[in-house]
Each structure stands twice: as structure tokens, then as C-alpha cells.
């Protein structure tokens with residue numbers, strides 16, 4: 105495992121910018137209306153870049169410090185915690201923490217589509233697991249998701265602001281129950297309830 109703090113700040117910053125540009129590329133590649141020659145030329149350029157960047161790869165992506173979310177929580181919500189800065193597969197979220205709750209805002213795009221014009225249910229689950237799990241982390245708890253129950257109440261639209269929330273319900277021994285939901289225009293579209301179990305390491 106390579107932690108973000110193990111690499112120089114300049115490389116860390118360059119890596120985050122590259123990952124953001126890669127996400128933009130993913131969307132452009134998936135939605136382009138360019139002609140076939142342009143698309144093939146882009147493919148060749150991308151293959152070349154993958155070869156350049158792929159020399160001596162790390163086995164894992166850069167891992168942010170465990171206490172990042174709790175340091176963000178200590179600012180009382182002023183400084184959000186940015187998720188998946190170094191991993192283009194994750195949906196990037198900027199999470200604002202209160203003591204026992206968290207919120208984030210996101211506009212899902214064409215890459216996240218499941219039903220037409222709507223967010224894929226698996227991506228909603230990903231988002232809510234992140235909202236609940238990172239809240240656990242922000243409270244300093246090394247916990248894993250033991251269960252995550254979801255209720256898909258209505259479709260979650262693409263290209264519109266979505267508000268994501270999570271909060272702690274109760275803790276008993278090693279077990280914490282947390283809940284979260286996604287709202288669009290003030291209406292809940294998905295609800296989640298998760299059980300998190302604290303682990304040693």
C-alpha cells in the first residue's frame with residue numbers, strides 16, 4: 105500500500121489532476137459524437153499514454169490517510185473531505201461532516217446511467233456506502249460495512265443536483281447502525297440503512 109503522504113506533494117497534486125482529467129476523458133469517450141477516424145486516433149493516443157503511465161505501476165492506488173475525514177470533521181463542516189481523489193473509478197464526492205451526520209452534493213452524469221436518464225442502482229449503493237462508511241471513519245471508527253439495506257423509492261435523475269445525507273442512528277458494542285438517503289429537489293429517491301462493525305486493523 106502506498107499512502108498519499110508517502111509521495112511528494114507535487115506528485116500527489118499532479119496525480120489528483122490526472123485522475124480528474126481521466127474522469128473527464130471517460131465521459132468524453134463514452135458520449136463522443138466525433139467521426140470514426142477521430143475516435144480511432146484518440147484510441148491510439150490513449151493507448152500510448154497508458155503505456156507511458158503504466159511503466160512500473162503500483163499494485164494499489166494511492167491511499168489517503170485514515171484520519172483525513174476526521175480532520176475534516178474537526179473543521180465543523182467548513183473544509184469538506186474529497187473522496188476518490190486518486191481513483192477515477194470512484195464517484196467523486198466532497199463530504200461535509202457534522203458531529204454525527206454528513207452531507208454532499210453531486211450531479212450524476214451519463215457514466216452513471218442505469219434506467220434511462222436515471223442513476224444505476226449499484227452506483228446509488230456505492231454513493232450511500234461511501235456516505236455512511238466515511239462518516240464512521242470521520243468519527244475515528246475503523247469499521248466495515250456488515251450489511252447495507254436499500255430502498256429505491258423512485259428514480260434518481262442524471263444531470264440534476266442530488267443531495268446526499270448520512271447520520272448515525274445508534275452504537276452498541278462493536279456495532280453501529282447508520283442511515284442515509286439521496287434527495288432530488290427535496291424528494292427522497294433512495295434510502296439506506298447500514299450496519300458497521302468495528303475491526304482491529
Ligand SMILES: CCCCCCCCCCCC(=O)SCCNC(=O)CCNC(=O)[C@H](O)C(C)(C)COP(=O)(O)OP(=O)(O)OC[C@H]1O[C@@H](n2cnc3c(N)ncnc32)[C@H](O)[C@@H]1OP(=O)(O)O
Nearest residue numbers: 233237241246247248249250251277278279299301303305
Ligand atoms: C481495516 C479498517 C480500516 C477502515 C477504513 C475504512 C475503509 C472504508 C470502508 C468503506 C465501507 C466498505 O466498503 S467496507 C467493505 C465491505 N465490507 C466488508 O468487506 C466486510 C466483510 N465482513 C467482515 O469482514 C466481517 O463479517 C465483519 C468485520 C463485518 C464482522 O466479522 P467479525 O469481526 O468476526 O464480527 P462478528 O463476531 O461476526 O460480529 C460482531 C458483532 O456484530 C454483529 N453483526 C455482524 N454482522 C451484522 C449484520 N449484518 N447485522 C447486524 N449485526 C451484525 C454480530 O452479531 C456481533 O454482535 P455481538 O455478538 O457483538 O452483539
